[in-house]
Amino acid sequence: MRALGRIADPPATLPPRPAQPRARRGGSGRFVGALAAAAIVLVLFGAWELYADLGPVDRLILPAPHDVAKALYVDRGLLWDNFTVTAGEVLLGIVVAGAAGFVCAIALHMWFTLRISVYPLLVASQTIPIVMVAPLLVTWLGFGLAPKLAIIGLISFFPIVVTTLDALGRVDAELRKLLRTLDAPRLRILRHVELPAALPGLFSGAKLAVVFAVIGAVFAEWSGSDAGLGHLFQQAIPQLLTARAYAAVMILSAFAIALFGLLTLAERLLVPWAKDPPGGNSR
Amino acid sequence: MDGVRVDGVERVFRGRRGDEVVALRGMDLRAAQGEIVAVVGASGCGKSTLLELICGLQEPDAGSVQADPAVLMPQRDLLLPWASALDNAALALRVRGVPAAAARAQARPWFERFGLAGFEHARPRALSGGMRQRVAFVRTLLAGKPVLALDEPFAALDALTRQEMQAWLSHALIAEPRTVVLVTHDVEEAVVLGDRVVVMSPRPGRAVAELDVALPRPRHRTDAAVVALRERALEALGAPA
Numbered sequence A: 001m002r003a004l005g006r007i008a009d010p011p012a013t014l015p016p017r018p019a020q021p022r023a024r025r026g027g028s029g030r031f032v033g034a035l036a037a038a039a040i041v042l043v044l045f046g047a048w049e050l051y052a053d054l055g056p057v058d059r060l061i062l063p064a065p066h067d068v069a070k071a072l073y074v075d076r077g078l079l080w081d082n083f084t085v086t087a088g089e090v091l092l093g094i095v096v097a098g099a100a101g102f103v104c105a106i107a108l109h110m111w112f113t114l115r116i117s118v119y120p121l122l123v124a125s126q127t128i129p130i131v132m133v134a135p136l137l138v139t140w141l142g143f144g145l146a147p148k149l150a151i152i153g154l155i156s157f158f159p160i161v162v163t164t165l166d167a168l169g170r171v172d173a174e175l176r177k178l179l180r181t182l183d184a185p186r187l188r189i190l191r192h193v194e195l196p197a198a199l200p201g202l203f204s205g206a207k208l209a210v211v212f213a214v215i216g217a218v219f220a221e222w223s224g225s226d227a228g229l230g231h232l233f234q235q236a237i238p239q240l241l242t243a244r245a246y247a248a249v250m251i252l253s254a255f256a257i258a259l260f261g262l263l264t265l266a267e268r269l270l271v272p273w274a275k276d277p278p279g280g281n282s283r
Numbered sequence B: 001m002d003g004v005r006v007d008g009v010e011r012v013f014r015g016r017r018g019d020e021v022v023a024l025r026g027m028d029l030r031a032a033q034g035e036i037v038a039v040v041g042a043s044g045c046g047k048s049t050l051l052e053l054i055c056g057l058q059e060p061d062a063g064s065v066q067a068d069p070a071v072l073m074p075q076r077d078l079l080l081p082w083a084s085a086l087d088n089a090a091l092a093l094r095v096r097g098v099p100a101a102a103a104r105a106q107a108r109p110w111f112e113r114f115g116l117a118g119f120e121h122a123r124p125r126a127l128s129g130g131m132r133q134r135v136a137f138v139r140t141l142l143a144g145k146p147v148l149a150l151d152e153p154f155a156a157l158d159a160l161t162r163q164e165m166q167a168w169l170s171h172a173l174i175a176e177p178r179t180v181v182l183v184t185h186d187v188e189e190a191v192v193l194g195d196r197v198v199v200m201s202p203r204p205g206r207a208v209a210e211l212d213v214a215l216p217r218p219r220h221r222t223d224a225a226v227v228a229l230r231e232r233a234l235e236a237l238g239a240p241a
Helices: A002-006 A027-054 A065-074 A076-110 A112-125 A130-141 A145-169 A173-181 A186-222 A229-236 A242-270 B047-054 B085-094 B100-113 B129-142 B159-175 B187-193 B224-237
Strands: B004-014 B020-031 B036-040 B062-067 B070-073 B147-151 B179-184 B196-200 B207-212
Touching: A027 A065, A065 A076, A065 A242, A076 A112, A076 A145, A076 A186, A076 A229, A076 A242, A112 A145, A130 A145, A130 A186, A145 A186, A173 A186, A173 B070, A186 A229, A186 A242, A186 B085, A229 A242, B004 B047, B020 B036, B020 B047, B020 B179, B020 B207, B036 B187, B047 B062, B047 B070, B047 B147, B047 B179, B070 B129, B085 B100, B085 B129, B100 B129, B129 B159, B159 B187, B179 B187, B187 B196, B187 B224, B196 B224, B207 B224
Parallel strands: B036 B179, B036 B196, B070 B147, B147 B179
Antiparallel strands: B004 B020, B004 B062, B196 B207
């Protein structure tokens, strides 16, 4: 063993390489971007405010941003109660769709026959106009949570399956050869290599899915419900409570953005290697 | 069977439009147990195909391949970005069902021996190219196969690191003798590392020359004997020396 000491060169000669530059811009660039985005939003709201205040349209038809802000404050109790209903539907729907989508992607990945038979059907299922299916589901499943979960699940399931399946299959061909020479059985390859490699795909799918899920929740509520922001919106329009309707829209947008942001944050914490170059050193 | 024995192997790839690419034709290769055979040839001469045949990843269309169980070490280290260096090395054991703690315990001593001590928990991206390749080599050794099929293992490294790694591998193989088939397009690397150098023709690839490298180790690129052998190998390759 002593002779082997020479093999080891002192680690000091090879300090860990500092973090490689990533494909994204550093702090200052991002700050400028955020500033520009805020400026654009501010300009748009300003234009809206001016047009609503000074333009030819009645403020009952087109409320000004300050009317919406007022509605947000005055109706806060009502908005909050309905928001919790919609948020609950969305979160539950996403969790169900995420779990089902992940399991389904693994099954499709593992069984070729399943993949070639079911995957085309899955794609075809996306051509079903969900807006029309929603009332049918409500007729069938009633006014409760079940049709909402079904609709949100239908909408968000697909992106999760596609991105996860894609990530499962993108494991390097060379790595697969290497694993074969390591005598790795199929299930252990799945567990030790493919599943971790698929996590970034799951996150990409989930980020798309949350945005769709909020839209799905609104369709579901429009099709028949007694609570939720979609329901509140639908009731506000005929009463000409347009400021309240706009407030509901803004809350739902903010909610979708917040979910997207949370998922991005979770992705960065849980799969920090997602942006590392795959497969190893390059020139 | 001891070592590797490739006899008159032919390997043909058929394209979609019926066109054929003959990767290997009449290829012979021997590697005795514990021998380091370096195979040199131009790009596309079927070197990687040869290694995949030895590893059992492909079947020959004609001829025969007999080899002890072999493990492949590709050009890229292919370390898993989410796993620590130690877990990457231990992957060879984990995929065979060895529990995590036992696999790590087996991998750890190699980190000491190969100058990787202190980097057990580093993620691959925090390691230099040379260190990553050493982790990959530990993974290869932990596969427990008598034959190592090295496919241009240092080609992706910069010139300086490559020389360091050649010297390192030379030492490592003295300490841990294995039957090695090393494929490379770097004639110098072949002469510095191999007990024997096999020169392959351009496609369809076959062995056109064989040079015994009966030189003491460690060898240096600048040794007169190494330079002389390099010239002979280049000549056999048909390159202007």
